[in-house]
Amino acid sequence: MIRILPAALAATLLVFPFAARAADTPQREPYGIALEGFAYPYPVHVLPVVNDGEQLSMAYMDVAPAQPNGRTVVLLHGRNFPSSYWAPVIKMLNEAGYRVVVPDQVGFGKSSKPVGELHFDTLARNTIALLDHLEINKADVVAHSLGGMLGVRIARAYPDRVAHLVLTAPIGLEDYRLYVPPTPTEKMIETEDKLTADGYRKQLQTNYAIKLPGDAITPFIDARFNIKGSPDYPRWLRAFVSSGQMIYREPVAHEIPLITEPTLFIMGTDDHNAPGRPNAPEALRPKMGQNAELAKAFAAKMPNARAEVIPDTGHLVFLEAPEKYRELVLGFLGR
Secondary structure (H helix, E strand, O other), rough: OHHHHHHHHHHHHHHHHOOHHHOOOOOOOOOOOOOOOOOOOOOOEEEEEEEEEEEEEEEEEEOOOOOOOOEEEEOOOOOOHHHHHHHHHHHHHHHHOOEEEEEEOOOOOOOOOOOOOOOHHHHHHHHHHHHHOOOOOOOOEEEEEHHHHHHHHHHHHHHHHHHEEEOOOOOOOEEEEEOOOOOHHHHHHHHHHHHOHHHHHHHHHHHHHOOOOHHHHHHHHHHHHOOOOOOHHHHHHHHHHHHHHHHHHHHOOOOOHHHOOEEEEEOOOOOOOOOOOOHHOOOOEEEEEEEHHHHHHHHHHHHOEEEEEEOOOOOHHHHOOHHHHHHHHHHOOOO
């Protein structure tokens, strides 16, 4: 028996080679509701804010250049992305001499997840409060996706605080209420909760026409799905769904032609992202998400705007075509 046991054990390990390793490999601790455990590329600071009577924290990065040119750029993130994804753009702007302020809006990333509903006006006020706190009177605003809708609201509500506006693959170029029937919040929560990590990867690749390797998409999936193990996940999920309702209920398309600040749209030819399209009647879906054409039409109506469309790119245009993006943004800001 003594001689047989080692042989039996060796046979077991050959049949189940990963069993012993699994016991020795600790499971990854879930991220906290404020993305605790998820690394950002620069130090994160916190600004206390009060929204609708609720005490909250707004996280942000404030990155100084080695050789300042005296100007500041504020970066506004999208809905499905932590602001850490701006890392290459922060570096690009820093190298050109810009101070770069990168907030996580309340409800996103490392900022608080409120109990109350999200509203673009509130997020705009928070962003201006951050500029006041940092003693920045005027800034260039570079926005992406949902951040584009917020950038429009900031430019309209606080025009004296915005020097230039860059709308990178913005959503909100159409009023989605014209196509999509309203969806109850509880139904949206149920749908989002059922989504798997693999399903989310396919959703990003399909909706955003992403031209990046799979490994480059993984951090976005981790940032969302590793929160599921947190006891605060239900509150995170409700805040995430609230941001979807905000997009639907608070359109900005009607305000875009009224923007007077110098504005640059940077669009990807393959970006046809249209929030809520799966819930629209089938006959209306093809009409949604003609984003490059919509941007060009808006620019033609505005007093000081132009639209640039980058071939073979999707929704993450600044990651997919970094050199062209650099050329366009720095050239525009330098005007």
